[in-house]
Amino acid sequence: MARNRHRDPVDYGNAIDPDLSPLEYFTMMRVRLAEIEDETCALSARPLLLGATNLVGERIRDAASLADAMRLSAQTYNLLHGGSYNRIERHGDRILYRIDDAEFPFIFDDGPLTRAMVMEGVMIFVHTLLSMWAGCDLTPQLRAVHSRREQRGADGMLGYWSVPVRLGAPAYMLEYAGSAAELVPLAPAQTLNSIDVYDRILAEFVGPTGSPTNERADLVSRVRSKLEAGMDDQAKIARALGMSVASLRRRLSAEGLSFRALRAETLDRRARRLLEAGRPPEVVADLLGFSDIRSFSRAFKQWTGTTPARYAAEAVSENVLRDCASASSTR
The missing domain is CATH 1.10.10 (Arc Repressor Mutant, subunit A)
Structure with missing residues (x-):
């Protein structure tokens, strides 16, 4: 049975165009997220399983104020990424969400402009996450955005912002008015995940009425x-x-x-990706929420016509053949 194999996630770290628009960039990242189930979108040597941002969402859901939500999100991301990359600072009548990437374990090397674009995308993601927690757009509370980029050049990611952008900064920072620190959510906050955040960002770039939006999406x-x-x-x-x-x-x-058909389609796709990535069938069954390996095997055979173990073995065999062919071509 012929099957479409997903590219090795490492391939995603190569040749990122630093001139992508925010729409192009976040569309690309949204696709990567769904395909490889790594919340760093294969940009970090420390990958995060899909659902990592759910933990951040859980931590900030009951935050008493925006300052509390900022602090909890920074702490949780530090825990997930294994380093002190994020912190909250107070400077006079300003509160800053500071992201220092100097020691972050990126696995791509496309130059400082690409790195700046990726980190500017992270700022957009964090700002959107906090806005979703608040139940309103926090841009009116934003006073400036700081980037380590030395020269602006084409608008690119920085064109997203309607506030002053400070270049040559020591870190990437979202600078909010100090009064925003005491803001509380307009409605009971829901647990957020990365896909919700990407969808909200992409919804800001819709064109004519009738195109998908966060509220009226297909x-x-x-x-x-x-x-x-x-x-x-x-x-x-x-x-x-x-x-x-x-x-x-x-x-x-x-x-x-039907919901059942969509659920089966999604589980099938996720199961194939996990098996192709080398996860044992028992682990895949647990990750997908099946009660035991037998029920997972029955479902998988209905979807694909083969068992998870056989599918995994074929995937390993195909990967070995592909690696051998690749090695031969470079000799």
Whole structure:
């Protein structure tokens, strides 16, 4: 049976165009996130399993203020990445979210402009995450954005901001008004995940009315996003989308689909990626929420016509043949 193999995640670290627009960059990162299930999108030597940002979301969900949410998110990301890269600073009537990448274990070497673009993307991600926690856009509270980039050049990622951008900074920093530190969420905060954040960012770049937005995005894509983020309970997804289970079923049926089919499709795709990455079938079954290996094997055979063990063995064999062919071609 012919199958499409995903590229080795390391390949993703090569030749990143530093002139990508925010829309192009975040579209690329959103695809990477879904394909390789690494929340660093294969840019770090310390990969993070899909769902790592859920931990950040859990930690900040009940934060008493924006300053508290900033502090908790910085601490949690430091824990996940294994270093003191993030910290919160107070300077007079300003509060800063500081991100220092000087010692961060990046695995690409495309030059300082690409590195700056990636870190400027991180600032957009963090700002959006905090805005989603607050239940409102925090840009009016933003006073400046600081980048280690020496020269602006083409607008690129910095064109995203409507506030002053300070270049040549010692670190990447989001500078908010000090009064923003005491802000509380406008509504009870929900646990956030990386896919939610990427979707919110991408929603800001929609064109004509009727194009997908965060509120009016194509329903099937929104359900798939929730499933890819590890949320597989129909009632929880319906609630997250602001509708009843009956409404969700009815609207999916109008598209000729069912929640069960979308869930199976997502589990199938995730199972193949994990097996191709060398995860044992027992581990994959646990990661995907199956009660035991037998139930996972039955489901996988329905999806693919083969067992997880055989699929994994074929994947290893194909990878060996590919590596041998690649080694021969370089001699």
